[in-house]
Amino acid sequence: MGTKVKVALGAVVGIVVIGAVSANAGSDGGSGSSGGKDKGSSASAGQSAGGKGSGAQKPGAEAAEEKKAAFDGDGDFQVGSDIKPGTYRTSGNTEGMCYWERAKDASGETDAILANDNVTGTSYVTIKPGDKLFKSTGCHDWEAVGAGAKGTPASAMKGDGGMFKVGVDIAPGTYRSTGNADDSCYWERTKDAGHSVESIIANNNVSGSAVVTISASDAYFKTAGCKDWKKTG
Template sequence: MSQQQQRNWFARHKVLTAAGAVVAVIAIGAAMGGGGDGGSPKAGDKKEQPAKQGGDKKAPESKAPAGKKVVTIDGDGDFEVGTDAKPGLYRSTGNKDAGCYWERAKNASGDTDSILANDNVTGTGYVEIKATDKLFKSSGCGKWEAVDAKATGTPKATLKGDGGMFKVGVDIAPGTYKSTGNKDAECYWERSKDASHSTDAILANDNVTGTAIVKVTASDGYFKSSGCGDWTKTA
């Protein structure tokens, strides 16, 4: 199936069954050198989105204190949590065309059932590796850097529509944002409470054709955008 056909299929099928979601993301992950999707959304709850293509600019980054070594994880490889990768919040930037695939797993079996969460990333990706995770997999990603979950930044009033994930209070300020000119439901946005990427972390999401208007609240953890026109803060 061509990539255009794949996007059109997702545009017509916004809500996937658990089995469908797993098959869809496994297919995307396999193409990128990764695995599948461990989310199991219930009908009517969450909408899934295909990996999108597009450019990206790096999100604003908070600087590590002088003299303090930044903990990193390579963008390619399998990493045992606790030995090769420390639990914590990580960020990868500069990823192109959904070529970055990552996965949190409960064991190293490689089975679909072992996947706790995963994603294909264009732009910036955030992921929280938990102490209870056993394996973190990354393929085709920029280097992952540990970031302070309580860090602050200088949020901008405009956001790239294919910029990936934006941390509220660091990359994006709370407020109302508008994106225009979206076609064929290829614009996907998501508000989430954390970077675990579990289904329960999603507060709201949508696939949009035309104009999208979203209110990001101060209590949100992250805002995700893929395949959308650029976002402008209106209020």
């Protein structure tokens, strides 16, 4: 990932494990291989809240406002002038080449970083009113996600799909991923899209089988480097 990798704070794939809940279960559930973008009941980067091709057209004023709120996947954006605070989504990113960063100033120094991540698949990020700069490199375009976003929650998801919005992209419940090797599978339940340590409800790095219960009160579920997940209960 070269120069796109920076020292990340908090919820970075495969680094911090806080209050993790997992189990090496060998009974019910399914397996799959991460990677491909097959359609069906599996949640993927192409379906979700506010996503492109999501169906019905918005009324004129609302559609214009949403289009205005979207911004390019490459560039530095000043919060308040270039972009508004709010939650945004990028999807369809591959091999961790998408890098984003929330910063408290434009100094470019490491201690200015509030949160950051390298993304495969989808990422949701909430840019806060106190943020000064949002940086995006190598990402697909970002689009605004409204608080009342709706979708058809799936019962399976790609193991390297990134972030899924609970109740919109995926249904709450117990999910299982099998065949993971060398702790390369990382999952995370979060209460928001701020990407701080405080955002994490639970997380883990997994070898073998992973079982996690996603609560209806969780905001998002993040998965990276895992085999595909299937809902078992």
